[in-house]
Amino acid sequence: xxxxxxxxxxxxxxxxxxxxxxxxxxxDPGTGSYVLQVVLGAFLGGLFAIKMYWRxxxxxxxxxxxxxxxxx
Amino acid sequence: xxxxxVPGSFRDPSGFxxxxxDGIYRQINQSYQDNYDHLISSRLYSxxxxxxxxxxxxxxxxxxxxxETAYKIIKPQMVDFISYPYEWSFSQLKDxxxxxxxxxxxxxxxxxxxxxASAYNIQFVEGRPVLIDTLSFERHQEGRPWVAYRQFxxxxxxxxxxxxxxxxxxxxxxxxxIDGIPLDLTSALLxxxxxxxxxxLSHLHLHARSQExxxxxxxxxxxxxxxxxxxFLGLIDNxxxxxxxxxxxPGKTEWGDYYxxxxxxxxxxxxxxxxxxxxxxxxxxxxxxxxxxxxxxxSRLAADRGIPTVSFDIDPVAVEKNYLETKNGGKLILPLxxxxxxxxxxxxxxxxERLSLLERGPTEMAFALALLxxxxxxxxxxxxxxADFFHHICDSLVIEFVPKTDSQVKRLLSTREDIFPDxxxxxxxxxxxxxxxxxxxxxxxxxxxxxxxxxxxxL
Numbered sequence: 147x148x149x150x151x152x153x154x155x156x157x158x159x160x161x162x163x164x165x166x167x168x169x170x171x172x173x174d175p176g177t178g179s180y181v182l183q184v185v186l187g188a189f190l191g192g193l194f195a196i197k198m199y200w201r202x203x204x205x206x207x208x209x210x211x212x213x214x215x216x217x218x
Numbered sequence: 219x220x221x222x223x224v225p226g227s228f229r230d231p232s233g234f235x236x237x238x239x240d241g242i243y244r245q246i247n248q249s250y251q252d253n254y255d256h257l258i259s260s261r262l263y264s265x266x267x268x269x270x271x272x273x274x275x276x277x278x279x280x281x282x283x284x285x286e287t288a289y290k291i292i293k294p295q296m297v298d299f300i301s302y303p304y305e306w307s308f309s310q311l312k313d314x315x316x317x318x319x320x321x322x323x324x325x326x327x328x329x330x331x332x333x334x335a336s337a338y339n340i341q342f343v344e345g346r347p348v349l350i351d352t353l354s355f356e357r358h359q360e361g362r363p364w365v366a367y368r369q370f371x372x373x374x375x376x377x378x379x380x381x382x383x384x385x386x387x388x389x390x391x392x393x394x395x396i397d398g399i400p401l402d403l404t405s406a407l408l409x410x411x412x413x414x415x416x417x418x419l420s421h422l423h424l425h426a427r428s429q430e431x432x433x434x435x436x437x438x439x440x441x442x443x444x445x446x447x448x449x450f451l452g453l454i455d456n457x458x459x460x461x462x463x464x465x466x467x468p469g470k471t472e473w474g475d476y477y478x479x480x481x482x483x484x485x486x487x488x489x490x491x492x493x494x495x496x497x498x499x500x501x502x503x504x505x506x507x508x509x510x511x512x513x514x515x516x517s518r519l520a521a522d523r524g525i526p527t528v529s530f531d532i533d534p535v536a537v538e539k540n541y542l543e544t545k546n547g548g549k550l551i552l553p554l555x556x557x558x559x560x561x562x563x564x565x566x567x568x569x570x571e572r573l574s575l576l577e578r579g580p581t582e583m584a585f586a587l588a589l590l591x592x593x594x595x596x597x598x599x600x601x602x603x604x605a606d607f608f609h610h611i612c613d614s615l616v617i618e619f620v621p622k623t624d625s626q627v628k629r630l631l632s633t634r635e636d637i638f639p640d641x642x643x644x645x646x647x648x649x650x651x652x653x654x655x656x657x658x659x660x661x662x663x664x665x666x667x668x669x670x671x672x673x674x675x676x677l
Contacts, residue, residue, distance in 0.1 A: 177441060184363055186453060192452070
C-alpha cells in the first residue's frame with residue numbers, strides 16, 4: 147500500500163512538472179488546501195481504484211450466481 | 219416593471235439573480251456560455267433535475283439587467299422559504315452535504331465539476347436538499363484538483379464533525395463565519411479522538427495544518443500540481459464516506475419527552491387540533507410559520523392541507539426529530555432552528571447577503587402555540603412588544619394564551635420572582651387588540667388555556 151502511495155506521489159509530481167499551468171477560478175482554492183488535496187488524492191485514488199476493482203469482481207461473481215440461480 | 223438584483227448574488231461573475239415583478243430570474247453572462255451549454259447539452263441538467271438534486275428552470279425571453287454581458291435569462295422554480303445552514307438540524311446539514319457530493323459525482327460523469335460547494339447553494343424543496351445555483355458547474359479539466367474542496371470542508375464537514383463530536387450547537391459558528399467554519403478553529407475545538415479517524419485527520423486536522431504551512435506561499439508553483447481522475451473520484455468518495463459515518467444521537471430521554479411533559483389531557487389535545495384545523499379551513503392561508511413548533515405536531519395540520527409550513531423551534535433535538543419525521547411524509551414542512559428571542563440576523567457584505575428572519579416574511583398565518591409564556595416570562599418580553607413582533611411577521615395569527623395558573627407557567631415561576639403583574643388574559647387581549655382584530659377566542663377543553671384567531675390591523 148505504502149509503495150503504491152509513493153508511486154502515485156512521484157507520478158503526481160512528475161505530471162506537475164509537465165503541465166506548469168495555473169488554474170484560475172472565481173473561488174480561491176487556497177494553496178494549503180490545494181497541496182493537501184493533491185497529496186491526499188494520490189493516496190485515496192489508489193484506494194478508490196482497489197475499491198472499484200473489488201466491486202467489479204463482486205458484481206462479476208454475483209452475476210455468475212444469479213445466472214445459475216435463474217437457470218435452475 | 220421593477221427589477222432588483224438579489225444582494226447576495228455577486229461573487230460569481232458567471233451571472234446573478236434578480237427579482238422582477240412576478241418572480242425570480244437569473245442572468246447568465248456570456249463568460250459562462252460554454253459551461254451552460256455543456257450543462258444542458260450533456261444532459262447533466264436533466265439528469266440532476268430528474269434525480270431531484272437541481273432546481274428546474276425555464277429559459278425566457280425577458281430583457282436582461284446588464285445587456286452587454288448577458289447570454290441568457292432563466293427563470294428558476296421559486297423556493298417557498300430560503301433557509302440557512304445555521305438554521306438546519308444535524309441531519310439537514312448532513313443530507314445537504316451528501317446531496318452536494320452526489321451532484322459532484324454526477325457532474326464528473328458528465329465531464330463537469332462543481333466550482334463551488336457552498337451550503338447556501340442548497341435549499342430544502344419539498345423536504346429534500348436541492349442545488350439552487352444553476353451556474354455552479356464548470357467543465358472539468360483533467361488533472362485539475364477540486365477547486366471547491368476547501369469550501370466543502372468549511373461549509374459541511376467542519377460543522378457536522380463539530381456537531382457530532384463536540385457540541386450540537388456549534389453549527390451556530392456558521393452565523394459568524396459566512397464562508398464556513400475556519401479549519402484551524404475546527405481543529406482546535408475537536409476532541410483528540412477525531413485524529414484517530416483517517417478522514418477527519420486528513421480533511422480537517424492535516425488540512426488546517428497545510429493551510430497554515432502555506433499561508434505565506436507567494437509562488438504559484440504549489441498550485442501547478444495535478445491529480446488524476448481516480449484521485450479526484452477517490453477524494454470525493456472518501457468525503458462521502460466521512461460524512462455518512464458522522465452521527466448525532468441525543469439521549470433517549472430527550473427524544474421521548476415531547477408532548478408527555480405538557481399538561482394536556484388527551485381530550486384537550488384533540489380539541490386544540492380541531493380548533494386549529496377549523497381556523498386553517500376558514501382562512502386557507504398560502505403559507506404558515508409555526509413558531510415554537512416543537513416536533514411539528516400542529517405544523518402537520520397545515521401541511522396536510524397542502525400548505526407549505528415552516529416549523530421553527532429553539533431545541534435542536536425537536537428540530538432533528540421533526541426533520542426525520544418529514545422524511546417519512548409531510549414534505550411541505552420545513553423544520554428549522556430558531557431562537558425567537560434572538561432570531562437569525564441579516565449577515566454578510568453590507569448586512570445584505572443572508573436575510574434576517576423578518577426580511578423573509580411576512581407569512582400569511584403564524585402559529586404561536588404554548589409559546590407566549592416562554593416569551594413573556596422566560597424572556598421578560600412585555601406583551602405589547604410581543605404583539606408588535608407578530609404584527610410584523612403575519613397577516614393572521616393563531617395564538618394560545620397560557621395563564622399563570624397553568625402548571626407550565628407555575629413551573630417557570632417556581633424558580634424566580636414573579637415580576638409579571640401584567641401577565642393576565644385581560645392585559646394580553648388589550649395589548650394584542652392594538653395590533654390585531656380578535657376574531658375568536660376558544661377556551662380549550664380540559665385546560666385553562668384559550669386559543670385565539672386574530673387578523674392583523676393596518677396601522
